[in-house]
Amino acid sequence: MASETGESIRPRRTYIPWDELPVERETVAGFGTVLPVVVLYTLIAVFPIVFAFWASLHDIHTLNPEWEWVGLANYAEVLNISTFWGSLWRGVVYMVGSTLIQLAVGLWMALVLNRITRGQKLLTAVVFTAYLIPTIIVSLVALRVFDPLGGVFQMYGAEWFGLWGAQEAPLGSRDWAMRLLILVGSWKFAVFVTIFTLAQLRAIPDRFYEAAKVCGANRWQMFRDITLPRLMGIVLVVVLLRSVFMFNKFDIIWQLTQGGPGNATTTLPVLAYKTVYTDQAYGLANAISIVMFLFLLASAIVYFKLFNPSEEVETTT
Amino acid sequence: MSQSEPPGGVFGLSYDDETRVIELLKLLSTAIIVLVGAWPIYWLTQLAFTDYETVEDAITYFPTPGIFTLDNFTVLTDPEMYTYMFNTVVVAIGTIVTVVIVSLIAGYGLARLEFPHKENFARILLVGYLFSPIVIGIPLYQIWRSIGLLGTRVGLIIALSAISMPFAVWLMWKYIMTIPEAHEEAAWVDGASRWRSFRDVVVPQCRPAIIAAALFAFALAWNDFTFAQILLPSTDTTTFAPGILRAMGQAQFLPDAYLMAVSLAMTLPPLLFAYFMQSYLLKGFQVRAL
Amino acid sequence: MTAIEIRNLTKVYEESGNDIVAVDDVDLTIEDGEFVTLVGPSGCGKTTTLRCVAGLNKPTSGTIRFGDRDVTDTPVQERNIALLFQDIALYPHMSVQENMAYGLKITGFSREERMARVREAAKLLQITDQLEKMPADLSGGQQQRVALGRSLVRDPEVFLFDEPMSDLDAKLKAELRPVVEKVTDEIGCPTLYVTHDQEEAMTMSDRVAVINDGELEQVAPPKEVYDEPSSQFVSQFIGQPSTQFFEGTVRAVNGTAELVVGNYEYDLAREGLEGWAGDDVRVGLRPQYITVSDDPETGIPATHLLDEPLGDATHSFFETEFGEIVVVTDPDFEGGGEEYGLVFQSESIQLFDDDSGVRIA
Amino acid sequence: MTAIEIRNLTKVYEESGNDIVAVDDVDLTIEDGEFVTLVGPSGCGKTTTLRCVAGLNKPTSGTIRFGDRDVTDTPVQERNIALLFQDIALYPHMSVQENMAYGLKITGFSREERMARVREAAKLLQITDQLEKMPADLSGGQQQRVALGRSLVRDPEVFLFDEPMSDLDAKLKAELRPVVEKVTDEIGCPTLYVTHDQEEAMTMSDRVAVINDGELEQVAPPKEVYDEPSSQFVSQFIGQPSTQFFEGTVRAVNGTAELVVGNYEYDLAREGLEGWAGDDVRVGLRPQYITVSDDPETGIPATHLLDEPLGDATHSFFETEFGEIVVVTDPDFEGGGEEYGLVFQSESIQLFDDDSGVRIA
Amino acid sequence: LGGSGGGDDEVHFITDYYNDSWEPLWGDLESEFEDETDTSLNIEEGGMSGTQEGRLAQLIQAGEPPDANTSTFDQVADIWETGQLETVNDVVSSIEEVNGEINTEAFLGEGDDIYQIPHGLYVSNFQYRADIYEQLGLDEPETFQDVLDNAQVIDESDEVDARGYGLAGMPTGKSQDEFLVLLSSAGVSGIGLRWSDPDAREELEVYFPEEEVTMVLQYMKDLAEYSPDPTSIGWAESLSQWVQGQYAQCYHLNAWPVGVTALTAEAQDNDALRGLAEATQVRAYPTWGEIDKDDNWLSAPAPDGYHVFSNGTNTAGAKEWFEWLYADSMERTVSFYEADPGRFLPTYSDVLGSDAFQNQDIFQAHPHLLEKLEYCQNEIWGNHYGSVDEANISSPESLYMQRQWFYGEMVNRVVTESMTIQEAYEWGRGELEDAFAAAQEQFG
Ligand SMILES: Nc1ncnc2c1ncn2[C@@H]1O[C@H](COP(=O)(O)OP(=O)(O)OP(=O)(O)O)[C@@H](O)[C@H]1O
Ligand SMILES: Nc1ncnc2c1ncn2[C@@H]1O[C@H](COP(=O)(O)OP(=O)(O)OP(=O)(O)O)[C@@H](O)[C@H]1O
Ligand SMILES: [Mg+2]
Numbered sequence A: 001m002a003s004e005t006g007e008s009i010r011p012r013r014t015y016i017p018w019d020e021l022p023v024e025r026e027t028v029a030g031f032g033t034v035l036p037v038v039v040l041y042t043l044i045a046v047f048p049i050v051f052a053f054w055a056s057l058h059d060i061h062t063l064n065p066e067w068e069w070v071g072l073a074n075y076a077e078v079l080n081i082s083t084f085w086g087s088l089w090r091g092v093v094y095m096v097g098s099t100l101i102q103l104a105v106g107l108w109m110a111l112v113l114n115r116i117t118r119g120q121k122l123l124t125a126v127v128f129t130a131y132l133i134p135t136i137i138v139s140l141v142a143l144r145v146f147d148p149l150g151g152v153f154q155m156y157g158a159e160w161f162g163l164w165g166a167q168e169a170p171l172g173s174r175d176w177a178m179r180l181l182i183l184v185g186s187w188k189f190a191v192f193v194t195i196f197t198l199a200q201l202r203a204i205p206d207r208f209y210e211a212a213k214v215c216g217a218n219r220w221q222m223f224r225d226i227t228l229p230r231l232m233g234i235v236l237v238v239v240l241l242r243s244v245f246m247f248n249k250f251d252i253i254w255q256l257t258q259g260g261p262g263n264a265t266t267t268l269p270v271l272a273y274k275t276v277y278t279d280q281a282y283g284l285a286n287a288i289s290i291v292m293f294l295f296l297l298a299s300a301i302v303y304f305k306l307f308n309p310s311e312e313v314e315t316t317t
Numbered sequence B: 001m002s003q004s005e006p007p008g009g010v011f012g013l014s015y016d017d018e019t020r021v022i023e024l025l026k027l028l029s030t031a032i033i034v035l036v037g038a039w040p041i042y043w044l045t046q047l048a049f050t051d052y053e054t055v056e057d058a059i060t061y062f063p064t065p066g067i068f069t070l071d072n073f074t075v076l077t078d079p080e081m082y083t084y085m086f087n088t089v090v091v092a093i094g095t096i097v098t099v100v101i102v103s104l105i106a107g108y109g110l111a112r113l114e115f116p117h118k119e120n121f122a123r124i125l126l127v128g129y130l131f132s133p134i135v136i137g138i139p140l141y142q143i144w145r146s147i148g149l150l151g152t153r154v155g156l157i158i159a160l161s162a163i164s165m166p167f168a169v170w171l172m173w174k175y176i177m178t179i180p181e182a183h184e185e186a187a188w189v190d191g192a193s194r195w196r197s198f199r200d201v202v203v204p205q206c207r208p209a210i211i212a213a214a215l216f217a218f219a220l221a222w223n224d225f226t227f228a229q230i231l232l233p234s235t236d237t238t239t240f241a242p243g244i245l246r247a248m249g250q251a252q253f254l255p256d257a258y259l260m261a262v263s264l265a266m267t268l269p270p271l272l273f274a275y276f277m278q279s280y281l282l283k284g285f286q287v288r289a290l
Numbered sequence C, D: 001m002t003a004i005e006i007r008n009l010t011k012v013y014e015e016s017g018n019d020i021v022a023v024d025d026v027d028l029t030i031e032d033g034e035f036v037t038l039v040g041p042s043g044c045g046k047t048t049t050l051r052c053v054a055g056l057n058k059p060t061s062g063t064i065r066f067g068d069r070d071v072t073d074t075p076v077q078e079r080n081i082a083l084l085f086q087d088i089a090l091y092p093h094m095s096v097q098e099n100m101a102y103g104l105k106i107t108g109f110s111r112e113e114r115m116a117r118v119r120e121a122a123k124l125l126q127i128t129d130q131l132e133k134m135p136a137d138l139s140g141g142q143q144q145r146v147a148l149g150r151s152l153v154r155d156p157e158v159f160l161f162d163e164p165m166s167d168l169d170a171k172l173k174a175e176l177r178p179v180v181e182k183v184t185d186e187i188g189c190p191t192l193y194v195t196h197d198q199e200e201a202m203t204m205s206d207r208v209a210v211i212n213d214g215e216l217e218q219v220a221p222p223k224e225v226y227d228e229p230s231s232q233f234v235s236q237f238i239g240q241p242s243t244q245f246f247e248g249t250v251r252a253v254n255g256t257a258e259l260v261v262g263n264y265e266y267d268l269a270r271e272g273l274e275g276w277a278g279d280d281v282r283v284g285l286r287p288q289y290i291t292v293s294d295d296p297e298t299g300i301p302a303t304h305l306l307d308e309p310l311g312d313a314t315h316s317f318f319e320t321e322f323g324e325i326v327v328v329t330d331p332d333f334e335g336g337g338e339e340y341g342l343v344f345q346s347e348s349i350q351l352f353d354d355d356s357g358v359r360i361a
Numbered sequence E: 001l002g003g004s005g006g007g008d009d010e011v012h013f014i015t016d017y018y019n020d021s022w023e024p025l026w027g028d029l030e031s032e033f034e035d036e037t038d039t040s041l042n043i044e045e046g047g048m049s050g051t052q053e054g055r056l057a058q059l060i061q062a063g064e065p066p067d068a069n070t071s072t073f074d075q076v077a078d079i080w081e082t083g084q085l086e087t088v089n090d091v092v093s094s095i096e097e098v099n100g101e102i103n104t105e106a107f108l109g110e111g112d113d114i115y116q117i118p119h120g121l122y123v124s125n126f127q128y129r130a131d132i133y134e135q136l137g138l139d140e141p142e143t144f145q146d147v148l149d150n151a152q153v154i155d156e157s158d159e160v161d162a163r164g165y166g167l168a169g170m171p172t173g174k175s176q177d178e179f180l181v182l183l184s185s186a187g188v189s190g191i192g193l194r195w196s197d198p199d200a201r202e203e204l205e206v207y208f209p210e211e212e213v214t215m216v217l218q219y220m221k222d223l224a225e226y227s228p229d230p231t232s233i234g235w236a237e238s239l240s241q242w243v244q245g246q247y248a249q250c251y252h253l254n255a256w257p258v259g260v261t262a263l264t265a266e267a268q269d270n271d272a273l274r275g276l277a278e279a280t281q282v283r284a285y286p287t288w289g290e291i292d293k294d295d296n297w298l299s300a301p302a303p304d305g306y307h308v309f310s311n312g313t314n315t316a317g318a319k320e321w322f323e324w325l326y327a328d329s330m331e332r333t334v335s336f337y338e339a340d341p342g343r344f345l346p347t348y349s350d351v352l353g354s355d356a357f358q359n360q361d362i363f364q365a366h367p368h369l370l371e372k373l374e375y376c377q378n379e380i381w382g383n384h385y386g387s388v389d390e391a392n393i394s395s396p397e398s399l400y401m402q403r404q405w406f407y408g409e410m411v412n413r414v415v416t417e418s419m420t421i422q423e424a425y426e427w428g429r430g431e432l433e434d435a436f437a438a439a440q441e442q443f444g
């Protein structure tokens, strides 16, 4: 509608026939705002996944540009690889083990950090740093301290606790490699849980605890009935994220043990990596990746169905 | 008192004793956290200041005057090392800036504009995290080559921004929802355009979320190995993580103490980040619901 | 000269399939310089109406004119309005001064001019010494003053308020009311003030527009709305404590009408009751117009329940055959749980249609 | 039988080095079944006092007894109190029913008993049909009812309220007040009710304790606090609109005291003024006790500024030589900006010591 | 050649000849070459095993292979087999004019076609610390058992810090190489294949005798007892650990550890390291008890060198580059060996004896190092390789088998005790048969 009087006040912008478009102006603007994200996402996720799927249908020698169509044969082979089921199992062990430790330790650290009065800021910063430093540094330090030559933890384990022999390398031990990987990974990533839960803890108003105290609640009851329910939503989300990240974790395993000793720490990402660079079977490796992806997707869907982290109680503080 | 007396604290302690026990546990826990949490950082610090030959030979706990040295840090003056770290800083800053800008805009759109399917948007984004990046080297290489960003720091920045994006967008979206719309409306009433109100009113209030998203992006960029390895093959643009590995492979002899000195240099920026930004950070991470 | 003209304004929200008619065919004109309050219970459509006038919502149908300019489709930025919100909406990251100057900055005023205007407004609002502070350091009342100042400096064409004081306590409200009146007087433009607090509506307005469930019930000066409510809803909504209602019947006796409530008869020397003889009506009476007699035989027998002394008056609660009745009594009244008689002042009785709630007499 | 006895309660906060005396040597006894309101402006130490009684804060010195039990050092869990907050503190992840039953669950009651008690309380509070809802789905008033219910079911020894209604609007407040009184009556324990709203204090309490800057100014029944304030502070704080103050001098004339305010003289037939002849005093007068005369020559000449009609009364603002003066006038009064004379009702004038603010007469 | 420079015309060259001394050398050569020929070069560091293959894979799959790279021939067998390599006969012959004939019979291509410009040869051998031997009164080992006994003595001695043996157990190149050489030293074809008819030399068959293989595995497992964590030892680690004096005996190539120690000693001006370099002795790897050196199945040293890709963007430029590098002068050729002293035996017959080679600074400071290289060429290669005629099974199939990593994996499983020796043997045999079938399918 042309307004005769108001028109002259402001210069007209270039005319866009919004009203004639089949969609609302706001819809266009809305899609505009997320467009960069969509583009980036397509580049980094959609295209590679589609590519991986396409590649998984071919027999591809890593150093040969020729692709040979084999349909689903790679998938059949994945299930036949002698190490596949073992790697899947170890991957699950690694995922569950490290996620549980991270959850327990992360939550515990958050509870403590939330309550201490002196040095809180410094300690929080130090703890957060674990998450921020490059994995390679963590690996270097871990390699250093578990080295049978001059590694301080190796020495403690051997001489104080008798966990392994004096000359034995714990990271090269079948008994210890996986456990230590889980511990080292947990050391770095427990903080992820801490960051999120600490943030939520800070947001719980004191009055809830006071109201509970008035009712006669003790510490445990307050934790169970107030703290835990308030944290539940974020804990569910964090557990999901951490599980996914840990299942896909490659760098720290590769840097510390290369999947060894034997296959004791070969998880699916390590297997996929070896399949590419040792077995030169790129198509097969992609099939492994797609299987991993589907496995995680199915697990995530089940997880959502069971817990529905998005349906947590909306709360106003 | 009568039967209405409360049953008491945990394990049948009185409430006061319970408080005392909790205080004790807290002290103990703090001690453990200091030990376990700070220990590796302490360890790499003390090794970095210890004479490298001593580090190779013996277990030492503190760089006592006899073995204290600053020489290990000469490795930082090595032009390659310096280049790696410089590149890492550039990439980290670039990633943070990109992530923050793009996620702010997208978060604003999701929070304030009506358009179809936006509820599912973030969830679909998160699906991307389910895919292991182990085999994507080849497609990534091809994509980046075809858009002409291969081997440039900008290319790496874009890749890293893209993987930080789902999380950052989600964070920003939820955070902007907590800012009253009235603030923008007040600005419109004052004559501000949507863009202007976004810039003047929304963005400054998003500081905690911006810092939280920045932290996430920083952690990724600072840590990244895979993408740098694929996208920045040549030495003069490579970043720290692949660079240090390359240096370790190249120099047949690179003492651990030197590695620790470099590591310490790479640990300081995150430590400072965490120290000065933590309150904003925690506020930013207070958003809930997926 | 601007006046706000709202014509046939209707606003329908669509929410998960079903339509919510928030504003239903509202007609309202606010003259230049006039202060009109839109009052009504929660969810009745006040905010929606105001947002349509502001341009923050798009009317489903109807037009809005500022003077002779049709602004129905004009974006909010171009309407030159001032708007005060309930949640005060000061920008938390700007100082008081920056908050107040923001609109001027947008419009492109020079720094000096901005400062000059802000200082002038601050003087009027008595917040000169707060200019450097951040909003978080101010009390609620001070924040609302700043918000007022923000509007004041811009010299708007139209002034809109959406429950600006509902988060403040009684003392602050009373203090701020004259300030608001002073400011709107100063600017001299039409003002639409939305509130659910009838006291605010009564004390500040030139005219009060009572809205219920999206429809305007009455638009009139405060005293008229109080004394001559056009409907049961208005009568109940305006005035504190609320008008109390009883079931009654009109009876024609000797050519005049008589009202029967329970076993009690009241002579009503009123006109306009001719057609109502024999009909059931709703009887309304304000607690101010009931007298308490020590003799339970006089009027309606009542048992005293509770006193709420206010200092200059007391609200006394009684149990009667018609349920609980509140009476405004003397400051010194103390019921002490005794028996009393309640006498209705028949000249103050209001009659409403039993079905539609429309005022009969 | 329990009574709350607060003796010499002092609470000092240390904040970044300097001490803040929040509560200063307060003595207060609340008898069993008595409803005492602690009223005062923001920051005067109300909440601190209440939290000391609850056991959430530790007094710096002084003792608190419940009946013959010294609870000064008893943890809050063992005090068996009920406490209502301003920010309601319902657990957002529990339904209304679970919220109400939580205290009982902690205490170890069986499921049946819990349900029975909750249902009983819900009936009293008229929220029976809300039991299954989540707190977020309730209005503020309903939430506060639930919070009340949560306390009610536990049958506490002592009932404490910290501004439970300050977030509610006037109508809801008026509605909830009788409910609170009913509930505390039902439990029949001593009640300490903290508010900054003098109307709440006046209407609900058996006795009102006015606190200012950490010190108790007056503890007395509502009417006494209103009519016979013991200090200037109390006089100003209690009553709406506030008492207005002027500078005056006492003069002895013919054996009785005469008050001079500006050029005006008032005969005060009061006792206790003997020693004050020739001294400056502070003169207080409630707006209810000023009459407006049409004749500007009568009383203090005044220019009418503004009317705030309330329906059953009007607050009128006048400009005089003593500054702005508010007068409570007739509902029909309309000043129209004319000149008037204001007459002070001398028998209602209150006199206070100029320095200490203590009531003289 | 078009002198446009840069972009698609540049010569893209990936190399793992890259360390602190190579780097500046490449830098100088690059600019010199660019100045002289107007062809621009892009020299990229390939990184150690794994990374270079990854990089190659990316480039090949992306359809833009590099123009050249470095590696042993077996590692590019797949690339060669799929026709992606260019013959380099012309380049090689012009280099031979300056540096002498190629002195290896190793597989560099089929028939008259050569697909590798050789740089150096890897001769496998045994290295030990003479100073420690002397200190503990040990003798040079003749058999596996001697090595093991020495390892035990050294390990158990309180006088020396060093461990008895550095056994590679990382499931990659070094453990594989070590295993194959041990197998040869036990008188068995290293790669697990032999001619079904040694005279006809037409068809290969699997030959993986249980007794010998399990014996070698048992030996490695025993050695692991005296070794620092084997799973952390590969090529790179073995060198740095040697420099750090972490063990007294090991399997290695040429005089590589001596060279690295000497280089580090000079760089740090460290006398202790000079002593260590001096004390490092090289000799042929001891054999299994009853195996004579003439029964040793070592056939030919592994050739390392450059490969040119036929579908690179500037194949001609690459060839020009290598010609420029090696066929220019003996001095320049020598400079490449200088960058990595002790690692390679030159593949060209005139180099080792040339003045330019012998006068390198590092040899002036460490005459011992030159001695060791000469010893490798003359004594070990001369007397311990090629003793068994039928051991030469050079063929595409055997090449293919070379780059199967299951041998390394097998060793890893044994030393980490993830499998018993018997299990490992059976597993390895299964892998071997599968791989051989695949090789036959591909090349047959
Ligand atoms: N954005 C919206 N979408 C759907 N329905 C809405 C929306 N905004 C308001 N409504 C509905 O429209 C009706 C009128 O709402 P409005 O906010 O105008 O009421 P109000 O009179 O301002 O109430 P209050 O006193 O609570 O502010 C309500 O029933 C409300 O639920
Ligand atoms: N935890 C604390 N630390 C330091 N000072 C405090 C603390 N709590 C309260 N104070 C100070 O003590 C004084 C009394 O505070 P209190 O909360 O008791 O006031 P109040 O009367 O309840 O006020 P309001 O009406 O605002 O709730 C104030 O000056 C306040 O700033
Ligand atoms: Mg509203």
Ligand SMILES: [Mg+2]
Pocket (backbone or CB within 6 Å): D046, D047, D048, D162
């Ligand atoms: Mg308080």
